[in-house]
Amino acid sequence: MSTRELAGKPVNPVGFGAMNITHGYSGFPTDEQAGRLLNQALDAGVDHIDTATLYGAFRSERLIGRYLAGRRDEYFLASKGGLSVVDGRGMIDGRPETLRNQVDASLQRLDTGHIDLYYLHRLDRQVPIEESIGALAEAAVAGKIGAIGLSEVSVQTLQRAVAVHPIAAVQNEYSLATRNPELGMLQACAGQGIALVGFSPLYRGYLSGNLREVDSLPHSDMRHRMPRFDARNYPHNLQLVDRLAALAAQWDTSAAALSLAWVLAQGGHVHVIPGTRNPAHVIENLGAGALRLSPEQVAQVGSIINQDTIAGHRYSPAQRSSIDSEDFAPTTGVPLGG
Numbered sequence: 328m329s330t331r332e333l334a335g336k337p338v339n340p341v342g343f344g345a346m347n348i349t350h351g352y353s354g355f356p357t358d359e360q361a362g363r364l365l366n367q368a369l370d371a372g373v374d375h376i377d378t379a380t381l382y383g384a385f386r387s388e389r390l391i392g393r394y395l396a397g398r399r400d401e402y403f404l405a406s407k408g409g410l411s412v413v414d415g416r417g418m419i420d421g422r423p424e425t426l427r428n429q430v431d432a433s434l435q436r437l438d439t440g441h442i443d444l445y446y447l448h449r450l451d452r453q454v455p456i457e458e459s460i461g462a463l464a465e466a467a468v469a470g471k472i473g474a475i476g477l478s479e480v481s482v483q484t485l486q487r488a489v490a491v492h493p494i495a496a497v498q499n500e501y502s503l504a505t506r507n508p509e510l511g512m513l514q515a516c517a518g519q520g521i522a523l524v525g526f527s528p529l530y531r532g533y534l535s536g537n538l539r540e541v542d543s544l545p546h547s548d549m550r551h552r553m554p555r556f557d558a559r560n561y562p563h564n565l566q567l568v569d570r571l572a573a574l575a576a577q578w579d580t581s582a583a584a585l586s587l588a589w590v591l592a593q594g595g596h597v598h599v600i601p602g603t604r605n606p607a608h609v610i611e612n613l614g615a616g617a618l619r620l621s622p623e624q625v626a627q628v629g630s631i632i633n634q635d636t637i638a639g640h641r642y643s644p645a646q647r648s649s650i651d652s653e654d655f656a657p658t659t660g661v662p663l664g665g
Contacts, residue, residue: 347602349383421451501525
């Protein structure tokens with residue numbers, strides 16, 4: 328297994344995002360099913376698990392703590408704070424006292440004395456980033472966390488944070504469909520020896536080619552509120568992913584594995600954390616780490632689905648309001664929707 332460095336430790340560049348088992352989507356597993364899945368992921372070769380205070384209103388962290396406590400030395404553990412569920416709604420709060428409390432609570436839920444990497448989940452525009460990072464630096468000095476990361480931030484915010492304390496990783500959304508890190512963050516991380524951890528590298532399941540329609544998903548599923556999945560845009564986007572799947576079949580792989588391999592090909596500092604509820608998909612995703620694409624293949628894949636061909640913004644206007652990372656101007660030539 329080839330590895331890449333994350334917060335000073337070698338890990339499989341294909342990790343496991345533990346949001347899918349509790350948060351945002353639908354069809355979540357029971358506790359026992361989630362426990363089996365987490366153990367199966369480790370058995371298959373996963374050694375990087377990513378979770379957060381937010382996911383499932385603490386449930387994701389609790390499941391990891393309950394079912395993987397006996398295997399803590401087998402995996403790199405990342406979690407996040409500064410965004411949690413308050414009265415049923417996501418609330419951004421980057422105040423130092425909040426982050427101190429959330430780090431301690433995460434340690435308790437995860438049943439561990441140390442979290443390898445702890446991210447500020449979102450920038451709190453009401454709190455200077457220097458203050459938020461200062462609180463996490465205290466947790467690092469105390470040995471509660473090993474390294475500090477940032478999620479969905481801009482290069483400007485990263486530079487302000489680095490001036491306070493070393494930043495080990497930036498976790499921003501990155502996939503064939505979402506190219507925002509290419510607006511500066513991909514290069515900034517490479518230049519400073521910072522890992523770029525791409526979340527939603529299969530764009531909410533779209534890039535697997537298996538999600539053929541959205542109407543049957545429960546109303547609570549977040550994809551109902553994402554423009555790329557609405558009735559104006561999704562038929563166009565399905566045509567794109569079908570072209571991707573046809574190319575993947577020619578190369579004896581899957582659309583999902585090819586999509587993940589494309590992200591990993593963007594630099595040796597890049598990691599991906601796809602999530603799934605299916606053990607077979609865990610193995611399929613891990614296989615992407617062994618795919619070696621030539622520059623010509625990378626270009627060919629990237630020409631099918633990209634910021635100019637995809638229809639719709641990745642987030643609704645309301646969702647965009649919480650994002651600090653760089654964004655593209657609206658494209659032309661395809662229906663945008665939202």
